[in-house]
Amino acid sequence: MNALINATLFPPKKLRVATTSLAGCFGCHMSFLDIDERILKLIELIEFDRSPLTDIKHCGPCDLGLIEGGLCNAENVHVLREFRTHCKILVAVGACAINGGLPAQRNHLDLRDVLEEVYQTEPGLSHGGVPNDPELPLPLNKVHPIHEVVKVDYFLPGCPPPADAIWKFLTDLLAGRTPTLGHGLLHYD
Amino acid sequence: MSDTDMIDAVVERHHRDGARLMQILRETQEQLGWLSPSTLTAIAEAIAWPRAMVEGTADFYSFFHTRPMGRYRVLWSDNITDRMLGNTDLMQAMCKKLWLEPGRVSEDGLVSVDTTSCTGMCDQGPAVLVNYRAITRMTPARVGEMVGLIRSEMPVAEWPAEWFSVDDNIRRKDMLLAHDLVPGQALAAALERGPEKMLAEIRDARLRGRGGAGFSTGQKWETCRNAEGNGSNAAHYVVCNADEGEPGTFKDRVLLTSHADLVFEGMSIAGLVVGAKKGLLYLRGEYRYLLEALESALATRRAAKLLGKNILDTDFEFDIEIHLGAGAYICGEESALIESLEGKPGRPRIRPPFPVTHGYLDQPTTVNNVETLAASCLIAAHGSAWYAQHGTEKSTGSKILSVSGDCERSGIYEYPYGVTVRQVLEDCGASDCQAVQISGPSGICVAEGEFDRRIAFEDIPTAGAFMVFDETRDMFEVARNFAHFFAHESCGFCTPCRVGTTLVRNLMDKIARQHGSPYDIDELFKLHRLMQGASHCGLGNSACNPIFDTLNKFRPAYEHRLMSLDYEPAFDLDAALSQARQMTGRDDAAAHLQNEAEA
Numbered sequence: 001m002n003a004l005i006n007a008t009l010f011p012p013k014k015l016r017v018a019t020t021s022l023a024g025c026f027g028c029h030m031s032f033l034d035i036d037e038r039i040l041k042l043i044e045l046i047e048f049d050r051s052p053l054t055d056i057k058h059c060g061p062c063d064l065g066l067i068e069g070g071l072c073n074a075e076n077v078h079v080l081r082e083f084r085t086h087c088k089i090l091v092a093v094g095a096c097a098i099n100g101g102l103p104a105q106r107n108h109l110d111l112r113d114v115l116e117e118v119y120q121t122e123p124g125l126s127h128g129g130v131p132n133d134p135e136l137p138l139p140l141n142k143v144h145p146i147h148e149v150v151k152v153d154y155f156l157p158g159c160p161p162p163a164d165a166i167w168k169f170l171t172d173l174l175a176g177r178t179p180t181l182g183h184g185l186l187h188y189d
Numbered sequence: 190m191s192d193t194d195m196i197d198a199v200v201e202r203h204h205r206d207g208a209r210l211m212q213i214l215r216e217t218q219e220q221l222g223w224l225s226p227s228t229l230t231a232i233a234e235a236i237a238w239p240r241a242m243v244e245g246t247a248d249f250y251s252f253f254h255t256r257p258m259g260r261y262r263v264l265w266s267d268n269i270t271d272r273m274l275g276n277t278d279l280m281q282a283m284c285k286k287l288w289l290e291p292g293r294v295s296e297d298g299l300v301s302v303d304t305t306s307c308t309g310m311c312d313q314g315p316a317v318l319v320n321y322r323a324i325t326r327m328t329p330a331r332v333g334e335m336v337g338l339i340r341s342e343m344p345v346a347e348w349p350a351e352w353f354s355v356d357d358n359i360r361r362k363d364m365l366l367a368h369d370l371v372p373g374q375a376l377a378a379a380l381e382r383g384p385e386k387m388l389a390e391i392r393d394a395r396l397r398g399r400g401g402a403g404f405s406t407g408q409k410w411e412t413c414r415n416a417e418g419n420g421s422n423a424a425h426y427v428v429c430n431a432d433e434g435e436p437g438t439f440k441d442r443v444l445l446t447s448h449a450d451l452v453f454e455g456m457s458i459a460g461l462v463v464g465a466k467k468g469l470l471y472l473r474g475e476y477r478y479l480l481e482a483l484e485s486a487l488a489t490r491r492a493a494k495l496l497g498k499n500i501l502d503t504d505f506e507f508d509i510e511i512h513l514g515a516g517a518y519i520c521g522e523e524s525a526l527i528e529s530l531e532g533k534p535g536r537p538r539i540r541p542p543f544p545v546t547h548g549y550l551d552q553p554t555t556v557n558n559v560e561t562l563a564a565s566c567l568i569a570a571h572g573s574a575w576y577a578q579h580g581t582e583k584s585t586g587s588k589i590l591s592v593s594g595d596c597e598r599s600g601i602y603e604y605p606y607g608v609t610v611r612q613v614l615e616d617c618g619a620s621d622c623q624a625v626q627i628s629g630p631s632g633i634c635v636a637e638g639e640f641d642r643r644i645a646f647e648d649i650p651t652a653g654a655f656m657v658f659d660e661t662r663d664m665f666e667v668a669r670n671f672a673h674f675f676a677h678e679s680c681g682f683c684t685p686c687r688v689g690t691t692l693v694r695n696l697m698d699k700i701a702r703q704h705g706s707p708y709d710i711d712e713l714f715k716l717h718r719l720m721q722g723a724s725h726c727g728l729g730n731s732a733c734n735p736i737f738d739t740l741n742k743f744r745p746a747y748e749h750r751l752m753s754l755d756y757e758p759a760f761d762l763d764a765a766l767s768q769a770r771q772m773t774g775r776d777d778a779a780a781h782l783q784n785e786a787e788a
Contacts, residue, residue: 140766
């Protein structure tokens with residue numbers, strides 16, 4: 001009886017979730033979609049805020065933020081800060097968000113040399129000079145993993161994390177369990 | 190002599206034996222200055238080892254270089270006690286005078302200046318190693334003179350002799366340091382008893398290992414004695430662990446300087462008990478200067494029939510060889526030490542099997558601390574009943590402490606087990622003491638309220654280090670020095686320790702730069718738990734001890750450095766756009782990133 005009253009008076013609140021891809025390849029989002037028909041079960045438990053799936057441009061108050069990709073430019077930093085401000089729990093999803101990943105391979109090069117080579121000296125390009133339109137976000141000297149700029153609550157490794165890992169991670173989180181990925185769900189190829 | 194002839198001569202002297210690779214590399218480097226690729230190839234061919242294995246060993250140890258490091262290599266001991274004596278300023282002054290950056294070789298290939306882990310001269314620092322020779326008590330004047338000698342390329346052997354003097358500084362003697370044994374006396378008593386009875390005496394004396402862990406020596410010797418040798422080269426070995434690398438420890442240096450006979454005699458007694466014909470003394474590279482004296486002490490013992498065949502006209506045969514390490518703290522761990530004795534990188538083995546059954550060359554091996562072996566002579570000479578009267582119930586005998594830091598009389602203090610921290614502090618003249626780091630960075634940090642605790646296996650076990658910090662010291666900086674030490678000394682074999690020690694170091698540096706937040710403190714606790722549980726050996730297990738202790742006992746030293754209660758990045762975000770601003774010529778608002786606090 002009590003359970004019935006509780007269910008009527010306090011319908012289980014759906015968790016509000018935002019996702020974004022910073023300096024990533026959307027591979028983690030694709031892997032997320034690989035949970036296939038389980039997304040129908042998931043959507044009973046969550047609703048999406050800002051996400052490539054909803055095309056909402058800015059993030060409102062959320063329970064959970066999933067970040068794919070690291071930080072390679074100023075805009076990434078702004079988006080990440082917006083997520084941190086609005087999400088109670090922030091998760092670094094995939095190798096790039098956790099370690100910088102593939103984009104961070106430029107870190108052993110000086111950014112000035114990179115820009116010079118791409119826009120000024122490399123043969124075959126238009127040599128229009130380094131783009132300086134104020135609309136364009138400036139690249140950071142180095143690519144950083146997101147935990148170097150904001151506090152990150154959980155890390156979900158993999159390149160990409162397999163759909164089963166994402167599913168396990170989210171269902172753990174929704175059920176109030178500390179997410180743990182056992183053997184088989186942690187792999188990097 | 191050409192380089193090739195020189196290498197041949199060295200390799201020949203070591204019977205082309207790959208297990209002696211450490212000694213081959215060291216002797217070659219002492220003559221050629223560094224280990225070039227062609228040198229390594231020549232050595233690999235001569236000992237018939239794959240070149241990669243030879244290079245693996247040469248690369249692993251700090252004191253071997255596979256690139257030229259200058260004709261003069263100056264290494265400043267960088268223990269916290271050296272820091273407290275002002276080594277940072279002295280090293281900077283030296284670099285300035287030589288127009289050098291630390292860690293870089295001068296353009297003319299003359300000299301390089303860098304830091305190294307504690308060289309065991311904490312009671313007479315700041316200390317340096319020049320071409321691996323120990324020099325104590327550096328002063329600004331000495332720095333000036335030394336720079337002059339280096340510039341004029343005066344050979345190190347001709348430098349002022351008083352620079353190389355190392356004092357024992359024995360301040361308090363007890364049963365061990367005040368022994369009245371003459372060489373051969375303890376061994377004769379042991380031979381008289383025979384191995385079984387001698388083993389029983391050691392067991393009855395309840396002798397425990399002095400390296401810190403306190404394992405029962407009797408049990409170790411018994412297991413080793415009972416183990417069968419393996420294969421065609423079956424034999425038993427005794428190894429004396431003189432790789433005294435724990436920062437702040439220097440008691441073995443003093444034992445080997447002034448009581449070498451006692452140590453060698455202890456090794457012989459161990460040999461008698463376990464049935465070994467050969468003992469190996471693993472001497473840390475920092476104590477290279479002791480080698481000649483120790484070799485001559487061995488020669489004297491051989492001449493006196495205390496080593497070799499038919500010792501004291503019995504059937505007992507035993508001889509001792511000295512192996513030098515090359516600057517790797519990890520080799521204090523017994524299985525890493527054995528790997529090093531076999532010419533390999535010092536990486537701890539997976540245990541079991543333990544060295545007592547599968548040790549040096551896969552044979553039963555007992556590895557004992559210098560002080561344990563010396564103590565066994567007392568038991569041989571005076572019997573277990575006499576020995577067990579000293580100390581406490583579970584910690585019989587005495588312990589030698591190496592006292593350094595903020596006190597009037599640093600040096601060597603021997604006490605019966607059970608002495609309080611407060612007693613030691615009184616005796617060494619430490620006033621206004623706020624903390625003592627006992628047993629080095631991997632030991633425990635004792636704060637003022639705990640000074641009545643006792644040095645004994647029942648309470649505070651120790652390998653001997655006793656570093657005193659007075660009220661003026663910043664315990665955060667002490668812990669940060671230790672974090673750097675462990676990051677440098679991790680052998681790199683297992684991920685929790687290799688990555689963990691570096692993460693801890695980076696977090697401590699972040700807090701030191703005043704970029705820290707409570708988040709970083711949580712991270713330190715998390716890493717402590719993770720590394721303690723997941724590391725391969727004791728180094729990783731204990732690497733966070735100094736941070737855990739100081740966080741619990743001196744938390745405000747951390748907190749007053751925190752930037753805010755929110756998370757803070759470790760670097761300046763706006764500066765991270767500097768190169769792009771320079772290349773695009775932009776300086777508009779969007780070309781800047783404000784700090785979160787201002788945003």
